[in-house]
Amino acid sequence: MIEEYRFGTMRVRGREYHGDLKIVNDEVVDGWWRKEGHEVAADDIMDILVMKPRCLVVGTGQPGRMRVAESLKALLLDAGIELVEEPTAEAVRTFNRLRESGGFVAGAFHLTC
Numbered sequence: 699m700i701e702e703y704r705f706g707t708m709r710v711r712g713r714e715y716h717g718d719l720k721i722v723n724d725e726v727v728d729g730w731w732r733k734e735g736h737e738v739a740a741d742d743i744m745d746i747l748v749m750k751p752r753c754l755v756v757g758t759g760q761p762g763r764m765r766v767a768e769s770l771k772a773l774l775l776d777a778g779i780e781l782v783e784e785p786t787a788e789a790v791r792t793f794n795r796l797r798e799s800g801g802f803v804a805g806a807f808h809l810t811c
Contacts, residue, residue: 699724699797703790705760706810721793721805722746730806738806739767746804747777754779755793757786757807764808 699721702709707716710726720727722745732742738756740747746754754774758764762785774781782792786807796803 700790700794700805703757703787703807703809708790708807708809716809718806718808718810720746720807723749723804734767736764736808736811737767738764738770740770740773743770743806746806747773747779749802749804750777751779751802751804753782753796753801753803755782755784755789755796755803755805757789757793757805757809758783759786759808759811761785761811763811 700708700710707714708719715728717728718730720730727745732738756766766781766783771781784792786809789807793803793805
């Protein structure tokens with residue numbers, strides 16, 4: 699599904715995106731932004747949480763500066779949603795692998811720092 703990632707750009711199904719994005723139920727949500735910039739909180743991904751994926755893959759940027767809030771980690775654990783938090787290049791590979799294995803996986807990707 700995700701064909702390419704490089705700093706600031708991701709190509710999904712032939713279309714290039716230049717801003718942070720989420721993939722929920724195989725749909726791309728372009729222009730994703732967080733209230734706290736480099737921290738992901740529950741309010742930032744409510745559309746993902748209501749879908750109850752088996753796994754949420756978070757791409758934390760090329761050098762991995764973005765973080766998942768501890769409160770969100772606890773919420774995901776309570777909901778039985780596995781969290782994978784990796785620099786975006788690794789997260790793309792993980793997302794594609796999990797998706798191809800047939801699991802319901804959602805993604806949230808920071809494309810820059």
